[in-house]
Amino acid sequence: MARTRKAVEAVPSGGSDNAAALRRKHQRDRLRTLGFLSPWLIGFTVFFGYPLVATVYFSFMHYNQIEPATFVGWRNWKYVFEQMPLFGPALWNTLWLVVVMVALRVVFGIGIGLLITKLKTGVGFFRTAFYLPYLAPPVAATVAFVFLLNPGTGPVNEMLGAVGIEAPNWFNDPDWAKPSLVMLSLWGIGDLMVIFMAALLDVPKEQYEAAELDGAGSFAKFRYITWPSILPIVMFAVVTGTVQTMQYYTQALVAGKLASGVSIGPGTTIQPGYPDHSTLTVPQLVYSLGFQNFNTGAACVLSLVLFAIAMAVTTLLMRKRAGLLTAED
CATH class of the missing domain: 1.10.3720.10 (MetI-like)
Structure with a gap:
């Protein structure tokens, strides 16, 4: 009876070690994949993501590239769609x-x-x-x-x-x-x-x-x-x-x-x-x-x-x- 109990207790320990090793392997794979993707991710963020977010931000601002930007709400959008003849x-x-x-x-x-x-x-x-x-x-x-x-x-x-x-x-x-x-x-x-x-x-x-x-x-x-x-x-x-x-x-x-x-x-x-x-x-x-x-x-x-x-x-x-x-x- 004691041997059976010890054998049963040993099984979860080995299974947990295998699961932890598998998780570490998956984490290494994800980090390796992220490393290979990092040049594209950096380029996408710098040359597309940030400019797009900045464009959305400045579309609600009055900004003449000299003075600090001030929030004007939908004024720029109304100007383009309602007042810009060209x-x-x-x-x-x-x-x-x-x-x-x-x-x-x-x-x-x-x-x-x-x-x-x-x-x-x-x-x-x-x-x-x-x-x-x-x-x-x-x-x-x-x-x-x-x-x-x-x-x-x-x-x-x-x-x-x-x-x-x-x-x-x-x-x-x-x-x-x-x-x-x-x-x-x-x-x-x-x-x-x-x-x-x-x-x-x-x-x-x-x-x-x-x-x-x-x-x-x-x-x-x-x-x-x-x-x-x-x-x-x-x-x-x-x-x-x-x-x-x-x-x-x-x-x-x-x-x-x-x-x-x-x-x-x-x-x-x-x-x-x-x-x-x-x-x-x-x-x-x-x-x-x-x-x-x-x-x-x-x-x-x-x-x-x-x-x-x-x-x-x-x-x-x-x-x-x-x-x-x-x-x-």
């Missing part, structure tokens, strides 16, 4: 560019990728020719494009005039300014071309051969073979393009300023949106309010609005019901 045009231009520019860039990227993958000769030349404009710095590319589309001396208008076509004023016309920016983005389509080329070359050739044996045409092969295969890449291009276009700033600002005829140099105050606020975007308005007019509170409100819209659009695109990805993907 908020509507800037938001409309930004959303217009998101819809039109992203859609056309994806379509042109797939089209050029299909064209180059079907070529028998000169693949390297055409691939380099389409990719080179993407390597140009945004400011330099915009300056060159504005020169090409100059209504008075640009070679594009001269060629159109030579064949009897009345050329538009491009960046000097409010109706053509945003389409001109879209053309500029299509000029630098090399990044999407490379991505879609890799996706198209990864489609199994056996599926095309089987479709040809069944009598499928080019459109049927693209619809039932190519499109489902590259759908995840299309999703990636749409989401990243939407986020990038929501931050569209440099090209619109430089193009509008060059088209207005005002030289850009040190000490020059740039009022964005030429002509007639047709190229004004929300990021330009954020910069103008925050760093030119020192209205940090209103600039923070605009930043949060832009962030909320970008998150909403991205979430909508990422949902399976959006039709861009199937459940198997």
